Amino acid sequence: MKIGVIIFPGSNCDRDMMYALENVMGHEVVELWHKDADLQNVEMVVLPGGFSYGDYLRSGAIARFSPIMQSVIEFANTGGLVLGVCNGFQVLCEAGLLPGVLLHNNSHTFICKNVFISPANHASAINSGLKPKAYKIPIAHGEGRYFISDEDLKKIEDNNQVIFRYCNENGEINEAANPNGSLNNIAGVCNEGKNVFGMMPHPERAADENLGNTDGQDIFIAFFEALKLTV
Amino acid sequence: MNTTYPTVNFDAAKELGLNEEEFLKIHEILGREPNFTELCMYSAMWSEHCSYKNSIIWLKTLPKDGPHMLVKAGEENAGLVDIGEGLACAFKIESHNHPSALEPYQGAATGVGGINRDIFTMGARPIAQLNSLRFGNPKEARTKWLLKGVVKGIGDYGNAFGVPIVGGEVYFDECYHQNPLVNAFSAGIMEVGNMISATSKGPGNPVYIVGSATGKDGIHGASFASKDLSEDSANDIPAVQVGDPFQEKLLLEATLELAQSGIIVGMQDMGAAGIICSTAEMSAAGKCGMDIQLDKVPLRQDQMEPWEILLSESQERMLVVVQKGKEKEMKAIFDKWDLNCAHIGEVTEGDTLQFFWNGEKIAHAPAESLVLGGGAPIYYREYRKAAYYDQLQNFDISEVEEPKDLRKVATFMIGLPNIASRKFIIEQYDSMVGTVNMSTNNPTDAAVVNIKGTNRALAMTVDCNSRYVFADPEVGTMIAVSEAARNIVCSGGLPSAVTNCLNFGNPYNKEVYWQFVSAIKGMSAACEMFKTPVTGGNVSFYNQTVLKEKTEPVFPTPTIGMIGIIEDKKFITTIPFKEKGDLIFLLGQVREDINSSQYLVHYHGIENSPVPTFSLEAENALQEQLKMTIRAGLIKSAHDVSEGGLFCCLMEKSMPSGMGFDITIPAEIRPDAYLFGEGQSRVIVTVKQEDEADFIDNMMLNGVAFDLLGHVTKGSIRVDDEDWGDVSEYKAIYDTALENIINT
Numbered sequence: 001m002k003i004g005v006i007i008f009p010g011s012n013c014d015r016d017m018m019y020a021l022e023n024v025m026g027h028e029v030v031e032l033w034h035k036d037a038d039l040q041n042v043e044m045v046v047l048p049g050g051f052s053y054g055d056y057l058r059s060g061a062i063a064r065f066s067p068i069m070q071s072v073i074e075f076a077n078t079g080g081l082v083l084g085v086c087n088g089f090q091v092l093c094e095a096g097l098l099p100g101v102l103l104h105n106n107s108h109t110f111i112c113k114n115v116f117i118s119p120a121n122h123a124s125a126i127n128s129g130l131k132p133k134a135y136k137i138p139i140a141h142g143e144g145r146y147f148i149s150d151e152d153l154k155k156i157e158d159n160n161q162v163i164f165r166y167c168n169e170n171g172e173i174n175e176a177a178n179p180n181g182s183l184n185n186i187a188g189v190c191n192e193g194k195n196v197f198g199m200m201p202h203p204e205r206a207a208d209e210n211l212g213n214t215d216g217q218d219i220f221i222a223f224f225e226a227l228k229l230t231v
Numbered sequence: 232m233n234t235t236y237p238t239v240n241f242d243a244a245k246e247l248g249l250n251e252e253e254f255l256k257i258h259e260i261l262g263r264e265p266n267f268t269e270l271c272m273y274s275a276m277w278s279e280h281c282s283y284k285n286s287i288i289w290l291k292t293l294p295k296d297g298p299h300m301l302v303k304a305g306e307e308n309a310g311l312v313d314i315g316e317g318l319a320c321a322f323k324i325e326s327h328n329h330p331s332a333l334e335p336y337q338g339a340a341t342g343v344g345g346i347n348r349d350i351f352t353m354g355a356r357p358i359a360q361l362n363s364l365r366f367g368n369p370k371e372a373r374t375k376w377l378l379k380g381v382v383k384g385i386g387d388y389g390n391a392f393g394v395p396i397v398g399g400e401v402y403f404d405e406c407y408h409q410n411p412l413v414n415a416f417s418a419g420i421m422e423v424g425n426m427i428s429a430t431s432k433g434p435g436n437p438v439y440i441v442g443s444a445t446g447k448d449g450i451h452g453a454s455f456a457s458k459d460l461s462e463d464s465a466n467d468i469p470a471v472q473v474g475d476p477f478q479e480k481l482l483l484e485a486t487l488e489l490a491q492s493g494i495i496v497g498m499q500d501m502g503a504a505g506i507i508c509s510t511a512e513m514s515a516a517g518k519c520g521m522d523i524q525l526d527k528v529p530l531r532q533d534q535m536e537p538w539e540i541l542l543s544e545s546q547e548r549m550l551v552v553v554q555k556g557k558e559k560e561m562k563a564i565f566d567k568w569d570l571n572c573a574h575i576g577e578v579t580e581g582d583t584l585q586f587f588w589n590g591e592k593i594a595h596a597p598a599e600s601l602v603l604g605g606g607a608p609i610y611y612r613e614y615r616k617a618a619y620y621d622q623l624q625n626f627d628i629s630e631v632e633e634p635k636d637l638r639k640v641a642t643f644m645i646g647l648p649n650i651a652s653r654k655f656i657i658e659q660y661d662s663m664v665g666t667v668n669m670s671t672n673n674p675t676d677a678a679v680v681n682i683k684g685t686n687r688a689l690a691m692t693v694d695c696n697s698r699y700v701f702a703d704p705e706v707g708t709m710i711a712v713s714e715a716a717r718n719i720v721c722s723g724g725l726p727s728a729v730t731n732c733l734n735f736g737n738p739y740n741k742e743v744y745w746q747f748v749s750a751i752k753g754m755s756a757a758c759e760m761f762k763t764p765v766t767g768g769n770v771s772f773y774n775q776t777v778l779k780e781k782t783e784p785v786f787p788t789p790t791i792g793m794i795g796i797i798e799d800k801k802f803i804t805t806i807p808f809k810e811k812g813d814l815i816f817l818l819g820q821v822r823e824d825i826n827s828s829q830y831l832v833h834y835h836g837i838e839n840s841p842v843p844t845f846s847l848e849a850e851n852a853l854q855e856q857l858k859m860t861i862r863a864g865l866i867k868s869a870h871d872v873s874e875g876g877l878f879c880c881l882m883e884k885s886m887p888s889g890m891g892f893d894i895t896i897p898a899e900i901r902p903d904a905y906l907f908g909e910g911q912s913r914v915i916v917t918v919k920q921e922d923e924a925d926f927i928d929n930m931m932l933n934g935v936a937f938d939l940l941g942h943v944t945k946g947s948i949r950v951d952d953e954d955w956g957d958v959s960e961y962k963a964i965y966d967t968a969l970e971n972i973i974n975t
Contacts (some may be wrong), residue, residue: 016666055477110386210669
């Protein structure tokens with residue numbers, strides 16, 4: 001698959017994402033510069049983590065105005081595959097491509113650690129091939145508390161748009177396993193069309209076997225297998 | 232400029248931190264009276280911070296050459312070591328103590344920014360950071376305020392900049408109450424031969440300032456860092472700089488593109504003493520002059536005087552000299568990253584630095600006369616053995632009462648602030664960005680960092696038990712170097728090179744200077760023993776607080792940053808127990824030694840005792856043996872014995888694995904000393920039962936002492952056949968003890 005990874009000024013997980021997709025997963029990866037509008041005919045766009053434009057305002061709030069994002073919005077609205085991780089998820093929410101917002105963690109501190117997530121359902125490409133178990137994936141964010149209005153929460157739950165929830169290592173979803181205060185332990189969501197995905201945990205940080213945890217690689221493998229079936 | 236400058240005389244010089252001798256020397260160099268701007272230039276460049284005037288004589292005695300060295304100490308912004316496969320590692324440690332004492336958030340943040348600039352200004356991409364932090368009593372409100380500010384400052388800057396914090400240390404002791412220590416370490420990777428030098432060459436070549444605009448922050452920061460902290464220090468807050476990690480990230484990417492472009496002549500980051508320091512040092516290194524138009528420097532605020540522009544320590548800036556005719560390429564790179572890139576001058580023939588303001592020459596001086604190794608003063612300071620040293624030798628272990636309930640002592644020890652988990656601090660740092668931190672899921676004594684695309688890894692660590700250094704500066708510093716090397720060896724690496732951060736009190740105090748000189752001697756001896764040359768670092772004097780008539784010096788703290796090479800990832804050895812039934816061995820000599828231990832200080836309240844017994848030869852023999860046994864594939868886990876002694880070492884192997892241990896205490900030693908004493912040069916390893924014979928054969932080769940302690944259990948702790956509970960009981964205390972103190 002030809003995948004484009006967007007580089008905003010302040011992106012800092014761009015190289016990690018490219019390494020995971022190219023060196024670990026074996027896909028063709030191109031860099032998409034924020035000032036360009038050309039998506040270079042990629043089949044999928046990935047928005048990596050980092051602090052786009054410094055995130056001094058609100059995470060992801062400025063990135064959505066960049067030239068590349070105008071093309072990504074058009075691409076997504078015509079069914080194109082888009083994945084945002086961490087800051088990428090925040091940008092997709094700010095751009096209106098995904099429902100909800102990401103607020104300051106309830107601890108009011110940045111949190112970087114391994115957490116566990118489990119697939120909320122098997123309704124979209126990113127979780128359809130996953131086992132109903134806990135995957136150990138790191139988080140690293142200060143603003144990761146997923147929030148949405150009650151009405152819209154019901155809608156995304158009913159539509160199976162929640163893709164991952166925080167859980168403990170036994171797969172139990174409870175408050176103790178919720179690292180940031182996210183509503184319903186939500187760690188990731190997709191859009192109604194199930195072609196735009198966003199998640200706070202970093203699968204690319206659990207992809208390289210040198211790091212002693214390949215649960216993120218398992219998520220990527222299942223995702224790309226599912227995409228093959230749908231294409 | 233309409234401003235009236237202060238009259239230049241001895242009083243003005245003194246106000247700027249120059250003494251009479253130095254003031255007269257400036258006259259001699261210039262052959263005339265300096266004007267105020269020039270006086271400011273010399274004041275900054277001849278400050279302790281920039282000139283190392285009170286330390287350089289001794290620093291020059293440190294071992295500098297080693298088989299892997301690509302750059303000698305002090306020649307460039309950081310040391311550079313050949314790590315194989317055509318790659319080099321640039322690494323350095325630096326202090327930001329004084330700014331952090333006044334404004335912990337910005338002080339620590341800009342420390343992180345500064346050390347990373349030192350690395351990428353050489354053309355290396357930073358891949359890992361560590362830090363060494365020291366505070367006063369954690370129960371004090373001031374300590375909580377400092378710790379929270381420093382941790383948030385390091386986190387906010389480093390997390391946005393995007394380089395993982397892979398390790399470090401946090402210590403508490405009363406002596407750091409007013410004057411915390413914040414030492415930041417960074418390491419970066421580049422291809423051998425691609426290094427950018429901090430030099431200026433080729434008359435006519437354009438000189439640029441790139442990155443952030445210049446403001447009034449940090450003016451006289453170098454002079455501020457060169458005096459004692461006092462009650463008046465709060466007035467110096469404008470001397471603390473303000474950091475912007477977003478600008479630093481852009482500057483990193485732009486700089487690395489520039490490094491690849493082939494148009495660059497030299498580059499240096501702007502740290503202490505801003506433009507004056509970078510122009511002087513680059514010109515002196517390249518033996519040429521420079522004309523600088525200060526009115527062309529992009530400013531952040533109006534009404535800045537030329538001397539303020541020269542001295543400003545605004546962050547995220549670089550001075551760059553590029554080849555004449557390549558101005559367009561230069562501009563294109565910085566335009567891409569939306570960064571300032573202002574052409575502010577030219578390289579000239581000769582050796583004179585000339586500064587202009589709207590066409591008028593406002594200051595000039597020979598570049599060489601300003602810098603370390605050139606005209607900057609060098610002092611021999613007198614020193615005298617500290618009076619306390621002999622008193623410490625009166626300590627007698629037999630006067631220390633043996634506690635009846637050792638299990639109770641064990642739970643006390645595991646919750647001590649200097650031993651308990653630092654998890655709540657570490658989790659505020661991004662430790663995994665870059666996807667190279669191999670210690671996240673497999674904890675190791677030194678942080679292990681993957682070098683992608685090779686079978687190699689780097690091990691890196693920062694270490695110093697400053698209580699030992701206080702007890703005996705020479706031996707204590709040997710121990711600091713030894714512990715760093717031991718951590719690297721335990722992790723499966725081969726110690727390679729050292730960077731140091733020398734935090735001491737006032738060098739004009741003869742006893743403090745004795746601590747400094749002794750520490751250098753100890754460091755030299757140890758670095759020679761382990762063949763780990765000292766590639767650079769920094770010296771931070773004046774770490775003491777003057778309160779009314781009393782002076783409180785910090786413990787002498789020569790923090791050692793060390794890197795090691797793991798030539799094959801299969802040698803990586805981790806801390807946790809692996810399997811129930813594995814045999815637990817102690818490598819190294821058992822001694823009845825509780826000197827300067829956390830146990831003696833905190834359980835018994837005895838502050839005064841000598842340094843633990845130590846021999847460099849024995850340490851080296853232990854490390855050589857361990858390197859060999861690891862490479863023979865006989866070690867399943869390894870962890871060195873340090874603070875909290877053997878018991879805490881075993882617990883640190885237990886807690887991440889959930890597995891316990893069953894051990895027997897030898898009859899001939901006091902049990903409290905055996906469990907909690909900090910006898911040096913010891914490592915606890917585990918060995919598979921079926922490898923026992925091979926392990927013993929291997930250990931017999933060199934005569935290093937070793938003992939079978941016991942074996943790994945499923946989860947229970949047993950000492951001398953007594954039930955000491957389950958690992959989880961200790962872990963509950965260990966995980967929360969420090970966090971509870973800081974957050975209440």
